[in-house]
Amino acid sequence: MNTKINFAGIEMKNPVTVASGTFGYGREYAEFFDLGKLGAIITKGTSLKPRSGNKPSRVCETASGMLNSIGLQNPGVEYFAKNDLPFLRKFDTKIIVNACGSSIDEYVELCKILNNLDIDGVELNVSCPNVKEGCMAFGSTYEGGKRVTSEVRKVLNKPLIVKLTPNVTDIASIAKGVEEGGADAVSLINTPLAMKIDIYKRRPVLANNTGGLSGPAIKPIAVRMVYQVSQAVNIPIMGLGGIVSGEDAIEFMLAGATTVSIGAGNFIDPYISVKTVEGIEEYMRKCNIEDINDIIGKVEMN
Numbered sequence: 001m002n003t004k005i006n007f008a009g010i011e012m013k014n015p016v017t018v019a020s021g022t023f024g025y026g027r028e029y030a031e032f033f034d035l036g037k038l039g040a041i042i043t044k045g046t047s048l049k050p051r052s053g054n055k056p057s058r059v060c061e062t063a064s065g066m067l068n069s070i071g072l073q074n075p076g077v078e079y080f081a082k083n084d085l086p087f088l089r090k091f092d093t094k095i096i097v098n099a100c101g102s103s104i105d106e107y108v109e110l111c112k113i114l115n116n117l118d119i120d121g122v123e124l125n126v127s128c129p130n131v132k133e134g135c136m137a138f139g140s141t142y143e144g145g146k147r148v149t150s151e152v153r154k155v156l157n158k159p160l161i162v163k164l165t166p167n168v169t170d171i172a173s174i175a176k177g178v179e180e181g182g183a184d185a186v187s188l189i190n191t192p193l194a195m196k197i198d199i200y201k202r203r204p205v206l207a208n209n210t211g212g213l214s215g216p217a218i219k220p221i222a223v224r225m226v227y228q229v230s231q232a233v234n235i236p237i238m239g240l241g242g243i244v245s246g247e248d249a250i251e252f253m254l255a256g257a258t259t260v261s262i263g264a265g266n267f268i269d270p271y272i273s274v275k276t277v278e279g280i281e282e283y284m285r286k287c288n289i290e291d292i293n294d295i296i297g298k299v300e301m302n
């Protein structure tokens, strides 16, 4: 049985990765399992300089998933390179850095530094809904997506994955812009923008008023978007949004994803990513699939 995948030039032992911002820099989860069981780890959003993020409250639960408005809190790329990367490198897995910035110059400067680090790829976050400047602003239009991608492409010599926002009317056109800008792959979706109101205080629960929704509730939206993007571009797709099982992962792969990522599911069960790897293998055995690559994009539309 083969579960190996080549994703935009990154050789992974299986298609399962963990999503940015839900796995920190791996330390907490390494207490539970060997991180080498994963295809890749995607780091917390990392910026040129340290960021303190938004004011609390920054997370809350709803009846159908969690909201977050962390606002890209992180220690900055220098700290990451010195303190977190050496730890992550102890494990036999690929390391993809989720890169965020407030301006194109900042993305470019950051990627120049990332070029010199021992990492396997960069996921450009142009889709965070929780910061005022940059980020989602770049990823919300065809022109913006193309421009930030092509500027980064000029300096980055590692595989470039661009992470897309669902907070747009036509995600396929943005994926197209990003492909034309020179991305090696796209990942989708980041969180749909949402809000919860405390009816007794008559105020939003999050200090930032709005936040991104994640968890199983958003999966059908993400599957639809992965399918639409797969019909529009020729670069590979990493699918995410609400994955909590091998079956969920397979659904994304049938829709056109080459790899998948698990986000909020990690908070429900720290073992969920390894269970997803096992669930994929179980599905392959049940359905007599020899090579996982054979199911990518194999949904038959009605």
Ligand SMILES: Cc1cc2nc3c(=O)[nH]c(=O)nc-3n(C[C@H](O)[C@H](O)[C@H](O)COP(=O)(O)O)c2cc1C
Pocket (backbone or CB within 6 Å): 019, 020, 021, 022, 044, 045, 046, 068, 070, 072, 098, 125, 128, 163, 189, 190, 191, 213, 214, 215, 216, 218, 240, 241, 242, 243, 261, 262, 263, 264, 265
């Ligand atoms: C607490 C939290 C922090 C996140 N931080 C980031 C981030 O730094 N960069 C990023 O690209 N996405 C971030 N995300 C979005 C996730 O990576 C993922 O795209 C989203 O949650 C949908 O997947 P899920 O439903 O499996 O969680 C964050 C999500 C959560 C819940």
